[in-house]
Amino acid sequence: DAKTTQPPSMDCAEGRAANLPCNHSTISGNEYVYWYRQIHSQGPQYIIHGLKNNETNEMASLIITEDRKSSTLILPHATLRDTAVYYCIVRVSWDDKIIFGKGTRLHILP
């Protein structure tokens, strides 16, 4: 069963903020939201994760709605190097495993 729903693809102009949505309407209280990305021909790269509070690091910001049924990953100033497949993943707190879905293919346009 898919725990998250993401659009298959998105475009964003270089220099603009890229906002990637993710629906996880069946998320439970002990499940975290993780984001990874995979640049072509590379291994996946961890970006950020959160439980219910918004989170920010040097790569991105994660905004989780109050009901936790959806979230948005924000890349504040997208560059061409941000072109990648972005995966939104829900993980139970007690489980080590990260299960990848199909993700969103983000194209940054010059």
Added chain:
Amino acid sequence: DARVTQTPRHKVTEMGQEVTMRCQPILGHNTVFWYRQTMMQGLELLAYFRNRAPLDDSGMPKDRFSAEMPDATLATLKIQPSEPRDSAVYFCASGLGRWNGYTFGSGTRLTVV
């Protein structure tokens, strides 16, 4: 930056041959994963270890695949005998505890002809 090292980067082999892929996790990381990626199936979890003990290998074809951690600095994934349908990119990842993100290697691209 610390890296997960996978060898070889590329491997072409004939059907029926044994293939061994190696992974050196980041020093101090206690959790190691093996994933396989194909165009059709995407990223699939094959197996994972915590503190060198295998915890879950339900994603692995049991008859031909085996995964081991002979020591804390080496994880291996072996396919014997290999088949064309095993052609894929195999990724290793390591992490320290489940509260952080995992670091992936660059992968081994396997082609079985």
